[in-house]
Amino acid sequence: MPMSNRGSGPQSSTATAVSATGLRKSYGDKLVLDGIDLNIPAGSVFALLGPNGAGKTTAVKILSTLIAAGPGSGEIHVSGHDLAADPQSVRAAIGVTGQFSAVDGLITGEENMLLMADLHHLSRRDGRRTAAELLERFDLTAAAKKPASTYSGGMKRRLDLAMTLVGNPRIIFLDEPTTGLDPRSRHNMWQIIRELVADGATVFLTTQYLEEADQLADRIAVLSDGRIAAEGTADELKRLIPGGHVRLRFTDPAVYRAAADALGEATRDDEALSLSMPSDGSQRELRSLLDWLDSAGVEADELTVHTPDLDDVFFALTSDAAAPRQSKETVR
Structure with a gap:
């Protein structure tokens, strides 16, 4: 397996980007998140793994203020701000790229960027400068004047992430950012994520691609049946599973x-x-x-x-046999 660039960004032993205790959420009688705890250091990549319907997107939506946490959830802090008491400060500190692109295909890539700059209340001059810098950084300058509907899947995802970065967020939520991309585009996105972390950003990543978590994440949590079944580095999680x-x-x-x-x-x-x-x-x-x-x-x-890999970890911790309300295993 190729060597990963985990931990390439500046780490802080004290600063915490995201913390949550007892995070809960239900939709009617369906319990989606059943009291999960998070503690994500600033300047790191945290990956949340889980099968479809495990609650990964729900966790992202709560932490990014898109939906409210459930009754009985403990304190949630994002970038040092209390999520319940000061959601506006949380929104100012974060960026979100969801599963589905926010790109408007009817306008050009540059116009998408300028629209985002307007939403962040940048001046016309600063907006154009920021848009130009990000389009160049994401190798989209040549396509900037073309309608976004003509972009390939990889280009749309890069534009989507570039739009997320207009406000210079220090915490970036990426909800399955490479779903549907070809291998080359996926690797290009990985490199962009590494560069963001190298610049000091914190990335909260949800993914179904186990290699993606293995390559990028400093710590990984496996979500199963509404709870975090295990958490640790990739190597620590692999050692939980027998079968070598x-x-x-x-x-x-x-x-x-x-x-x-x-x-x-x-x-x-x-x-x-x-x-x-x-x-x-x-x-x-x-x-x-x-x-x-x-x-x-x-x-x-x-x-x-x-030797056991993340596939083995994923299947062992999220299988029906493993699901009966297991307690969380945290590897230190």
């Missing part, structure tokens, strides 16, 4: 049988001529295993190492 193993594959059935006899505790797959042994994938354990195989005279045609 080394797989030996053979082409000669006789060699396979001899190896299976020598490795009595290995799990056999007679059809695939493969043996699996539990392993944490560490270099020390692999070296020990290889030394043992040499001493036993076992030579496999193929050796592969499987």
